[in-house]
Amino acid sequence: MTALSSSDAIAVIGAGTMGAGIVQVAATAGHPVYLFDTSAAAIDKGIAQIEKFLARSVTKGRMDEAQRTAILDRITRCDKLEDLAPAKLVIEAIVENIDIKRSVFGQLEDILAKDAILASNTSSISITEIAAQLKRPERMVGMHFFNPAPIMKLVEIVHGLVTDDQVAETAFDTAVAWGKKVVHAKSTPGFIVNRVARPFYSEALRILQESGADIPTIDSCIREAGGFRMGPFELMDLIGNDINFSVTKSVYNAYYQEPRYRPNLIQQEQVAAGRFGRKSGRGYYDYSEGAENPTAQTADAAPAPTEITLIGTNPLLVPLAELAEKSGITVTTDTTEDLSGFIIDDTLVLLTDGTPASELTTVIGRPAVVFDLALDYTAASRIAVAKGDQVSDADLAKAVGFFQALGKKVSVIDDCPGLIVMRIVAMLANEGSDAVYQGVTTPQGVDIAMVNGLNYPKGPLQWAQDIGLEHIFAVLDALSSFYGEDRYRTSPLLRRAVIAGKDLV
């Protein structure tokens, strides 16, 4: 264990949203903390933010008054950089500007002890580049916290090209001692979270752009079937569409216009219109007083089937068959079929593998309706379905009635490949897999980062494995052949795992 001792002094530069949060984390862990900001008013505001948070913790019984006072007493306000001299670790959380960050670290080199660690909380600037002009660039590392820092568990420890392994280990172990979930990441654009999360937004925008489903339907399916806390449009409105658009553009350009990260015109229009989201009162939703927002498309009641056949051997479908039996539907099983789903009368109701229902209907020669992935089919309250273009409404109604009999709301969406949850989860897993393939982090690193940095209900790689890597591979392959775009190419690591029959995580 190489964590700093709680008696070692920590310095934080920048008393804004992130800096104040990091001060609180370090002071709560017992360290003396020195806080510097060029603006005295910002320090006042930052300390007031900490006081408010701690007062709430006392009211809620999470700490007592003595602990609150002790934490605040450990924080020292500083009005010049020289005051930070005793610090063993300095975490910079100032404005996101490389020149200003470089200048601050340049000055710090002459103020701090030779073995002090220099850390930046930057979310988008290369740690290698910030460190490049230092006399000892090897002692520079990224410590990327998430907002709000006292609540969000994740810290990404970002290794620049020349970061000393021991420096990164000390930063890692210290963050662990502060109660954080910590992952190593190579200094690459977006690090882990801001890279792997791109498809969550971009695929949702793509589905919307192609009129696959509307905004509340996409959000509701992601929450009610996918188990995410917020849908992509709700989350973009919370983050701020201007910020989300700028992160997307920055990752896209930093990867030399990699098509997977290409921004969407819908985002650009939102930003151009000043629809930044909650903070401006209007984004994809209207947040003004008394505003009525559209709700998810939900199908009218359709008759329940009396009997169904479960086809194939996919374990994901077992809970659906159990729910069907509980609701009085007779379930027979046919394991000889290659397909995953149900037969209701002569209609195929299949778990999407990315192949559009129209194509399945033509290839198999029977009417096909596809249904979406759920994190947990027992708990899901909504399922998206899509029929082939040539399939009748009567055939669609059989699928709708089936899921309604199981207690689910049903959203009928367009026949877009992979529907909503399956498509987004497959693309998240693909991105995570590529991050591992390119040495940014480990498979565990991807999953820990996405669960603790963004509260995903499951790590995308573990999720892909639970669905079956071959199934995810099929979804990506179908997207790739449907669109013919490089954006949907399968990560080589995923391809290799499928070919070798090996696990990813």
Ligand code: NAI
């Ligand atoms: P903020 O704007 O709330 O705070 C920045 C603070 O830095 C201000 O109080 C400002 O007075 C101070 N400052 C500016 N130049 C300074 C200098 N030369 N010396 C000392 N203080 C200076 O910014 P925020 O949101 O806290 O972000 C800070 C850093 O953290 C940025 O690098 C950002 O990319 C990163 N970050 C932000 C996250 C967020 O959600 N806001 C999440 C993770 C990282």
